Amino acid sequence: MRNKRIGKRTMKMESTPTIISTASVVGPKEGQGPLKDEFDVILPDDLYGEKTWELAESKMIQTAMELAVQKAEKKLSDVEILFGGDLINQIFPASFAARELAIPFCGIYGACSTMALGMCLSSIVVDGGFADYALCGTSSHYCTAERQFRFPLELGNQKPMTAQWTVTGAGSVFISSSGNGPKIKYITIGKVVDKGIEDGNNMGAAMAPAAVDTIYSYFEDTKDDPNSFDVIATGDLGSLGKKITEDLLRQRGIDISDVYTDCGLEIFDLKEQDVHCGGSGCGCSATVFSSYIYPKLLSKQFKKVMLVSTGALLSPTSTLQKQTIPCIAHAVVIENQ
Amino acid sequence: MRNKRIGKRTMKMESTPTIISTASVVGPKEGQGPLKDEFDVILPDDLYGEKTWELAESKMIQTAMELAVQKAEKKLSDVEILFGGDLINQIFPASFAARELAIPFCGIYGACSTMALGMCLSSIVVDGGFADYALCGTSSHYCTAERQFRFPLELGNQKPMTAQWTVTGAGSVFISSSGNGPKIKYITIGKVVDKGIEDGNNMGAAMAPAAVDTIYSYFEDTKDDPNSFDVIATGDLGSLGKKITEDLLRQRGIDISDVYTDCGLEIFDLKEQDVHCGGSGCGCSATVFSSYIYPKLLSKQFKKVMLVSTGALLSPTSTLQKQTIPCIAHAVVIENQ
Numbered sequence: 001m002r003n004k005r006i007g008k009r010t011m012k013m014e015s016t017p018t019i020i021s022t023a024s025v026v027g028p029k030e031g032q033g034p035l036k037d038e039f040d041v042i043l044p045d046d047l048y049g050e051k052t053w054e055l056a057e058s059k060m061i062q063t064a065m066e067l068a069v070q071k072a073e074k075k076l077s078d079v080e081i082l083f084g085g086d087l088i089n090q091i092f093p094a095s096f097a098a099r100e101l102a103i104p105f106c107g108i109y110g111a112c113s114t115m116a117l118g119m120c121l122s123s124i125v126v127d128g129g130f131a132d133y134a135l136c137g138t139s140s141h142y143c144t145a146e147r148q149f150r151f152p153l154e155l156g157n158q159k160p161m162t163a164q165w166t167v168t169g170a171g172s173v174f175i176s177s178s179g180n181g182p183k184i185k186y187i188t189i190g191k192v193v194d195k196g197i198e199d200g201n202n203m204g205a206a207m208a209p210a211a212v213d214t215i216y217s218y219f220e221d222t223k224d225d226p227n228s229f230d231v232i233a234t235g236d237l238g239s240l241g242k243k244i245t246e247d248l249l250r251q252r253g254i255d256i257s258d259v260y261t262d263c264g265l266e267i268f269d270l271k272e273q274d275v276h277c278g279g280s281g282c283g284c285s286a287t288v289f290s291s292y293i294y295p296k297l298l299s300k301q302f303k304k305v306m307l308v309s310t311g312a313l314l315s316p317t318s319t320l321q322k323q324t325i326p327c328i329a330h331a332v333v334i335e336n337q
Numbered sequence: 338m339r340n341k342r343i344g345k346r347t348m349k350m351e352s353t354p355t356i357i358s359t360a361s362v363v364g365p366k367e368g369q370g371p372l373k374d375e376f377d378v379i380l381p382d383d384l385y386g387e388k389t390w391e392l393a394e395s396k397m398i399q400t401a402m403e404l405a406v407q408k409a410e411k412k413l414s415d416v417e418i419l420f421g422g423d424l425i426n427q428i429f430p431a432s433f434a435a436r437e438l439a440i441p442f443c444g445i446y447g448a449c450s451t452m453a454l455g456m457c458l459s460s461i462v463v464d465g466g467f468a469d470y471a472l473c474g475t476s477s478h479y480c481t482a483e484r485q486f487r488f489p490l491e492l493g494n495q496k497p498m499t500a501q502w503t504v505t506g507a508g509s510v511f512i513s514s515s516g517n518g519p520k521i522k523y524i525t526i527g528k529v530v531d532k533g534i535e536d537g538n539n540m541g542a543a544m545a546p547a548a549v550d551t552i553y554s555y556f557e558d559t560k561d562d563p564n565s566f567d568v569i570a571t572g573d574l575g576s577l578g579k580k581i582t583e584d585l586l587r588q589r590g591i592d593i594s595d596v597y598t599d600c601g602l603e604i605f606d607l608k609e610q611d612v613h614c615g616g617s618g619c620g621c622s623a624t625v626f627s628s629y630i631y632p633k634l635l636s637k638q639f640k641k642v643m644l645v646s647t648g649a650l651l652s653p654t655s656t657l658q659k660q661t662i663p664c665i666a667h668a669v670v671i672e673n674q
Contacts, residue, residue, distance in 0.1 A: 004466045005417070009441055011467045052658050080342070081526060089426040090652035091446050095529060099663040104346055104526035106454060107446040107650070107665075109428050117443060121458065128465025129341045130348045148654075189418060189441035192432060313444070315427035317485075321389050326436040328444075 004127075007221025010188045017123040017184040019297075019334065020176045022290035023067035025060045027142065027168030030279075030287065033268045038291035039169075040067055046143055046168055053143040054092050060170035061086065061139040062097035064290070068135065068172040072179075079103045079174075080131035083118040086139045086282050087111060087166075088148060093139055103135065112207075112236050113190065113311030114138040115171060115286040116330035120187040122175045123332070127184075129177075137172030140281030149200065149316055162202040164238045165275035167267055171286025173294075182297040182305075182336035188218045190328040192313065197325050200314060204241025204264075204277055207310040210327035211237060212248040214308055218331050219254050226256045230302040233293060235285035235309035235329070236264040238277030263288035285309040297336045304335045341464075344558025347525045354463040354521040356634075356671065357513045359627035360404035362397045364479065364505030367616075367624065370605045375628035376506075377404055383480055383505055391429050394478040397507040398423065399434035401627070402474050405509040409516075416440045416511075417468035420455040423476045423619050424448060424503075425485060430476055440472065449544075449573050450527065450648030451475040452508060452623040453667035457524040459512045460669070464521075466514075474509030477618030486537065486653060499539040501575045502612035504604060508623025510631075519634040519642075519673035525555045527665040529650065534662050537651060541578025541601075541614055544647040547664035548574060549585040552645055555668050556591050563593045567639040570630060572622035572646035572666070573601040575614030600625035622646040634673045641672045 006012050024039045031042030041063060048056040061084065069076055082103040084094035091107050098105035110117040118136030125131045143153060145166040151157045175184065193213050197206035211234050219226065226232065237245055242262040249256055263285040264278030289307055296302040310329040343349050361376045368379030378400060385393040398421065406413055419440040421431035428444050435442035447454040455473030462468045480490060482503040488494045512521065530550050534543035548571050556563065563569065574582055579599040586593055600622040601615030626644055633639040647666040 005468070009417075014466075054654055054658065055660075080346075085446060087427075088652070089654060090424075090448065090650060092650075092652045092655050095650035095663050096655070096660070099529040099531050102528055104528050105665060106458065106526060107422075109422060109444040109446045111427065121443065124462060124465055124467055128461055128467070130461055130465070131342070189443060191439055191441055192436040194436050313427060313429075313432035315425070315429045317391055317426060318429050318433070321391065323392075323433070326432050328442060 009217045010186050010221035012186055013123055013127045013184050015127050015177060017126040017175050018179045018181045019173055019294065020179040020181050021068045021071040021174045022294040023064045023071060023172045024287040024290040025064045025170045026287055030167055030169050030267060033273060035267055035292050053141055054088060057139050057141040057144050058093035058096040061093050061137055062100050064170040064172040065101060065135055065137050068174040072174050076101055076103060079133045079135045081125055081134045083108050083121050083136040084138060085109050085114045087145050110328060111311030111313050112280060112282050113309040113328050113330050114282045115289060116307055116309035116332050119173055119332045120189060120330050123184045123187055126175050126177050132177045134175045137170060138282040138286045139170035140166050140283035142166045142168045145281060159276060160201050161276050162240055164203060164264060164277045164280035166281035167279045167283040167287060169283030169287035171283060171290035182334045184332060185335050186333040188214050188331040190214045190330045192326045192328050194324050194326040200319055203280060203312050204238040205244055206325040207312055207327040208237055208241040208244035210329040211245050211308055211310050214329040214331050215249060216252055216254060226254060227258060229259045229304050229306055232256050232260050232306040234262045236280040237262045237310055238264045240277050266292060297334060300336055303337055307332045346554045347523050347558035349523055350460055350464040350521050352464050352514060354460040354512050355516045355518045356510055357516045357518050358405045358408040358511045359631040360401045360408060360509045361624040361627040362401045362507045363624055367504055367506050367604060370610060372604055372629050390478055390480040391425060394476050394481050395430035395433040398430050398474055398476040399437050401507040401509040402438060402472055405511040409511050413438055413440060416470045416472045418462055418471045420445050420458050420473040421475060422446050422451045424482050447665060448648030448650050449617060449619050450646040450665050450667050451619045452626060453644055453646035453669050456510055456669045457526060457667050460521045460524055463512050463514050469514045471512045474507060475619040475623045476507035477503050477620035479503045479505045482618060496613060497538050498613050499577055501540060501601060501614045501617035503618035504616045504620040504624060506620030506624035508620060508627035519671045521669060522672050523559065523670040525551050525668040527551045527667045529663045529665050531661050531663040537656055540617060540649050541575040542581055543662040544649055544664040545574055545578040545581035547666040548582050548645055548647050551666040551668050552586060553589055553591060563591060564595060566596045566641050566643055569593050569597050569643045571599045573617040574599045574647055575601045577614050603629060634671060637673055640674055644669045
């Protein structure tokens with residue numbers, strides 16, 4: 001055994017888990033941002049015809065998943081396994097979407113690292129020969145996240161400048177054992193890293209060390225060259241977390257600055273859209289990967305990409321109990337040579 | 338591909354994912370029940386030296402995982418991947434335990450189906466050649482669950498007789514690509530099933546159709562004989578849910594009554610312990626499997642077992658929004674011939 005492991009933590013895909021389609025659904029604010037021409041669906045409001053934001057979020061993730069399957073010219077009944085999760089207590093949106101989709105369902109929780117976690121597990125299932133079609137996806141919604149993690153929106157609380165803006169968006173990635181398209185080559189599962197940050201309005205600083213740990217592990221395991229990538233994209237570290245990640249990696253001898261971006265900086269215009277340090281939420285890396293990175297991989301404008309979705313594993317209860325914020329990051333390396 | 342799939346939904350393990358050890362940690366009430374001589378650790382109180390119940394639950398899952406690794410005479414650093422989750426918002430106990438264990442971590446959420454979900458994903462990772470040592474585990478705690486899902490304990494609310502008692506307990510299962518012990522042969526991942534039950538105090542009735550769907554799918558896929566099993570154990574359906582499951586399966590032509598039990602009926606003495614319909618919670622099937630079923634597999638008193646952990650994917654928010662309860666069940670078939 002161990003033939004699929006490279007170094008300590010990186011797993012090599014031996015067959016060809018191929019990303020055959022992706023889809024994205026976003027809210028109105030995201031639909032006014034720099035990627036407005038890339039999304040599949042831009043909602044005119046944040047309720048999507050539902051009575052509550054949580055039900056709207058569930059419908060968004062369901063729509064993103066249905067769209068990904070349609071784009072690959074498959075049916076929902078062709079999909080053998082589904083990985084989904086989100087930020088909301090008991091992953092309410094993903095669980096309710098899975099009920100409608102009627103696909104065997106594995107609920108996952110990685111906070112904002114969920115997109116990469118879903119891609120890692122889908123790749124394992126497909127590469128291991130357990131399924132030919134695995135679907136994964138995730139969502140976040142500004143209104144569901146704010147009222148659960150912070151304050152009721154009606155209060156109109158102001159945020160410190162280190163805060164980020166939770167993306168209203170859902171993204172889905174459809175992975176197959178065959179077909180044309182970008183291939184998943186390596187995955188690196190994250191460890192929980194906690195450097196003692198307590199401030200839920202400074203997630204970038206909290207999550208950066210987790211991103212550094214995973215990115216460093218990948219390069220240590222594979223001896224790969226950062227500059228062989230067209231893009232290394234973290235999930236939602238924002239402007240502050242991105243700077244910290246770059247600096248910490250440089251201190252450990254790895255310079256990714258020429259190819260590095262953060263999805264939280266791609267989805268919003270930080271100067272115009274009043275989002276402080278940038279976008280965040282599960283939907284951030286999910287929609288940026290699905291709408292912006294994947295099409296460029298498909299057209300070979302990008303030939304090699306690392307997606308490192310980053311998650312803060314705090315809960316409102318742990319915060320009230322004065323605990324620090326444990327964080328995690330999972331990496332997926334995708335090539336279309 | 339598809340060589341590892343049997344029928345529509347069942348996956349066959351081709352190599353030998355072996356359960357090399359298990360461990361269990363329970364609270365005082367569980368320690369007075371019928372399995373009191375089987376658990377590894379019985380806590381004298383429900384705080385385990387911590388300041389809050391959530392931190393106590395986290396320490397319980399951490400202890401169960403450390404014990405399982407110790408029993409297999411391995412070190413935490415030998416473990417290549419960890420699957421964990423629980424009932425608490427943002428899987429606070431499992432995430433904080435994963436921080437201490439420092440093993441690459443995949444957070445999962447399947448409500449009370451988490452033990453079987455973790456065993457399914459661990460088996461896939463090991464059988465697929467991605468890891469030699471995969472650890473999974475889950476926990477629940479009466480006090481954390483009650484205050485999150487129902488009412489503050491201080492209120493002293495009475496429950497209807499259809500209700501169950503959330504187990505205070507954590508269980509862990511350690512799976513390896515080699516070694517002696519019971520082998521995981523088949524897994525069946527559940528679909529979300531929702532028959533319209535709205536009553537959070539009648540989880541057995543809500544979850545029974547999900548158990549039926551998964552058990553039926555396994556027998557349809559494999560053409561296996563129910564009576565070839567020593568035990569088929571659902572997770573936490575309690576006395577009412579067990580009856581419904583038996584009846585619904587019989588209506589579909591499958592009679593499991595001679596070999597069927599529910600972990601919620603094994604862990605408590607229903608006549609003496611005032612638990613209404615029986616035990617529930619992630620920790621129910623986790624501790625009953627770890628402390629009672631696994632040792633009997635090891636000694637070959639049981640040669641073939643199906644564990645079907647069952648989960649109700651509701652959240653307090655979905656309940657307030659008048660939604661019904663989506664449920665799920667995952668099955669693991671284990672043999673030691």
